[in-house]
Amino acid sequence: MDKIIVKDMMFYGYHGLYPEENKLGQRFTVSVELMTALKKAGETDDMNDSIHYGQVYQLVQKIVEGEAKNLVEAVAEDIAHQLFDQFDKLEACTVKVDKPGPPIPGYYDKVAIEITRERQDYA
Incomplete structure (x- = not known):
């Protein structure tokens, strides 16, 4: 399958x-792989x-900079769902959301989640 990254x-x-x-907000980094012909x-x-x-x-920006969600998992799911709604040629996608320096104890660069969805997941 071909990809746009x-x-x-x-x-x-x-x-x-x-x-x-x-209240304070923070930076988020998002990557998407769009599987299409x-x-x-x-x-x-x-x-x-x-x-x-x-x-x-623009779609990803609207979601990430929009309504606050508790979980980055919900942010990623919203991105995937709206990608399928907007782009008919999209067959599958992978969405990765990075959250640098979340306020939890320990030493690490960031936490991240990654989901992969197919068009049939939203049928």
């Missing part, structure tokens, strides 16, 4: 379980035969 998009959001996360787009050189990654960025 939009990697390490950065946004500022207010997602988390703790009140300080909802790209042969026709490669042959026609026509954007209508592909998925516009500028529109993908």
Whole structure:
């Protein structure tokens, strides 16, 4: 399967379980892999035969910078669901949400979740 990869998009959001996360916010990094057939787009050189990654960025930005959620899992699920709603050519996607420096004890760079969904998951 062909892929469009939009990697390490950065946004500022207010997602988390703790009140300080909802009040102060923090940076989130999101990457998506969009599985779709790209042969026709490669042959026609026509954007209508592909998925516009500028529109993908705007969709992800609206979600991450929008309504606060308790879990990054919910953020990723919302992104996947809306990607399928907006892009008919999308067959499957992987969404990774990184949360650098969450307010939990320990030494680490970040926590992250990654989900993979297929169009049939939302049928």
